[in-house]
Each structure stands twice: as structure tokens, then as C-alpha cells.
Amino acid sequence: MKNSEKATVILQDIAKRFSEKEFAGTCAKIFINATDIPSASWSLGNQLLMLFSGTTDARGYNQWRKVYRNVKKGSKAIYILVPMQKKIIDKETEDSKMVTIGFRGIPVFAYEDTDGMPLKEYIPKTLPPLFGLAEKNGIDVIWKNSHHGEYGSINPKSKDMTLSTESPDTFLHEMVHWYDNKNQKLKLGQDPEQETVAQLGACVLAKMYGYDAEIYTWNYIASYVESDAPQDVGQMCFRVLSRVQKAINAILEDAESLPVIVVPSSK
Numbered sequence: 001m002k003n004s005e006k007a008t009v010i011l012q013d014i015a016k017r018f019s020e021k022e023f024a025g026t027c028a029k030i031f032i033n034a035t036d037i038p039s040a041s042w043s044l045g046n047q048l049l050m051l052f053s054g055t056t057d058a059r060g061y062n063q064w065r066k067v068y069r070n071v072k073k074g075s076k077a078i079y080i081l082v083p084m085q086k087k088i089i090d091k092e093t094e095d096s097k098m099v100t101i102g103f104r105g106i107p108v109f110a111y112e113d114t115d116g117m118p119l120k121e122y123i124p125k126t127l128p129p130l131f132g133l134a135e136k137n138g139i140d141v142i143w144k145n146s147h148h149g150e151y152g153s154i155n156p157k158s159k160d161m162t163l164s165t166e167s168p169d170t171f172l173h174e175m176v177h178w179y180d181n182k183n184q185k186l187k188l189g190q191d192p193e194q195e196t197v198a199q200l201g202a203c204v205l206a207k208m209y210g211y212d213a214e215i216y217t218w219n220y221i222a223s224y225v226e227s228d229a230p231q232d233v234g235q236m237c238f239r240v241l242s243r244v245q246k247a248i249n250a251i252l253e254d255a256e257s258l259p260v261i262v263v264p265s266s267k
Helices: 003-018 044-052 061-066 132-136 168-183 192-208 214-225 230-239 241-255
Strands: 069-071 078-089 096-110 114-116 140-143 152-155 160-163
Touching: 003 192, 003 214, 003 230, 003 241, 044 078, 061 069, 061 096, 132 168, 132 241, 152 168, 160 168, 168 192, 168 241, 192 214, 192 230, 192 241, 214 230, 230 241
Parallel strands: 140 160
Antiparallel strands: 069 114, 078 096, 152 160
């Protein structure tokens, strides 16, 4: 049986079982602990300011110096807001507390506006299956600490993929997004249908390569249909079935030219 035919059988089987029963329990993934990034401790507002400025790593001038990088001459700073606090003492009880009396702007600079020593990169213990597809498609994959609890993301325009977990289906999820985008341009934000396509496709590919992601996938799709009823989860799966199939077929076709990698067998 060809890989594409095998994938079709697995896809239809998963969609059918997802529509018939609830996959109880949760299956949280383990976040990686990559090199410490100062912005990980920033407020959500400041992190969004950084992201909207086109970078995922911004630091102060001296913070860059500590990792042996220098801010390029003429670089434009990003200003984040830092609270100004003052100690207030209660005259009656003599208790003290810190109160925020305002905010001040602090200049930070994007990684892209610095040069010097390369930052220490996180290296996963095991590369996920089909990892060679990233290189084949010119996708730059980096592992970083999660900013907002996300496991991964991909930008089809810049060809950047960020992963915050070593779970194989997260990489496969982003690759399905990539191939799905070739057939149908992705919408901005977390669209329920395209998220179902990505995770359902990842679940099928994970199973083909010896990994089980069914519990996580069922709960993931259920969260997007806002229902834990099997018929609702199954309905969403069948709605995007052909779209998933197209993405998987394209992935498996491209994968034929990749080196054979031995992966653990499922138990």
C-alpha cells in the first residue's frame, strides 16, 4: 500500500472514531526550557509591542552587550512601558506597600538590529519525523521558550517556524499549515477550520511515523468547535477531510525524496 493510500485509511478511521466517542482526558505537552530571553518576563502588552515591531527577541543596550552583541549604529529603538513605583507608608500602622504612580518608556532593540556572537540555540534531543521538509521548503526552524502558552507557529511569508515543545505533532501541525496554505491562503488568527486541518493532518502523520496524538487532537478540535460532543467534533473533521487529504498527499509526495529515518514503533 502506498503512503498516500495508507494516510487516507488512517484519516478516515480517525475522523470516524472522533465522531463516535469522546477521547477523555487531557494531554498537555512539555514546554522546552531554552536560553533565557528577558522578554519572557515582560507584560503581555510589552510582548505584543515587541511582536508587532517584527521581532521575537528585543533587549536593552546593556543586555545585548552581556551576550556579546552590539546594537548597530542608527538602529531605531522599540519603547516598552515600565511601571514607576513608590513606597507608601501608612502613618497609623507603619505598614508599607509599593504603588504604581506612572509609567516610563525604556528603549530596547530588536535582535535583527544587532550583530556579534550568535545566541545559544536550543537543540532538541530528537528531530521530529519529516524534519527534512523544512529545509526542502526553505523554512527556518528555531526552538524558543513560549511567550503566551503557544506550542508553535509558522509565518508562510517569512518562512519562519518557532517551536516551544519537542512534541513531534507540533512540528507536523505547522508543516500541514504550510502545505495547506499552498492550496488555500491561511486566514489571520486562529480559524477553527484551518486549525482542525493542521492538527488532524498532524495526527495522521504522527500515527504513520509511530506517535500517538489522538487524545490531544480530539481535545484540540473540540476546543475550536466549542463542544465536547463527538458528533460536533466529527462533523468538523469530515467538513475539512478533503482539505486535510490534499495537504497530507503533498507532504508525502515531497517526503519521498528525503533520507529514510528510523522512528520508534507505536505500542
